[in-house]
Amino acid sequence: MTINQPIVTQGLAIGNLRQVHHIALNVKDMAISCHFYGKILGLHELTGDEVPSTLKTLVAEGKVTNFVTPDGTVLDLFWEPDLSPPNADPKQQFTRANHLAFDIAPELFEQAVEVLKNNQVIIDHGPVTRPTGRGIYFYDPDGFLLEIRCDPN
Incomplete structure (x- = not known):
């Protein structure tokens, strides 16, 4: 199309x-x-x-x-x-938006990862390390993909 x-x-x-x-x-x-x-x-x-x-x-x-x-x-x-995504599996993208990223100080990144895990937030992938920094990708309660990322140390 x-x-x-x-x-x-x-x-x-x-x-x-x-x-x-x-x-x-x-x-x-x-x-x-x-x-x-x-x-x-x-x-x-x-x-x-x-x-x-x-x-x-x-x-x-x-x-x-x-x-x-x-x-x-x-x-x-x-x-x-009445909202429901076209696919109940949040890994199946259902909008044109890919993700929303929040920036965090590098020294707080590991704490953020632990908060997500302790609250049983569904993690898509990560933490990942790239030349641009570190990130972890996870879903909000409606299956929208979010990221918490930090600059390299």
Whole structure:
């Protein structure tokens, strides 16, 4: 299948897009996903006045939860209770996204691996060591592939 690409006469200049504003994931079980991203991965959950005004109603209704990474990227979880991937095996990719990677200091990498193992998080593969650093690949409760990686020592 080929997608027709429009003819671009002029695109945005390099640097016009400043940063990732947010990432939105659909989740089947909000409580399990909140525990995973908040308690296991240690992301800060936005509450009260921290919640973006455009999402306050959805957050109040329990349909959205927002987390923020230490670099300020917001991770929005959208509750989709009927969500199920086309294949129950999380190793079978079911989206165009491949994975989301979180960076960690090299001296904390082994601790992160132990946290994942102690919480029975499903590991896809790793830890792996590459010239670019070390990484471990694992799944969130909905089967989305995540990575924790660090620069080489």
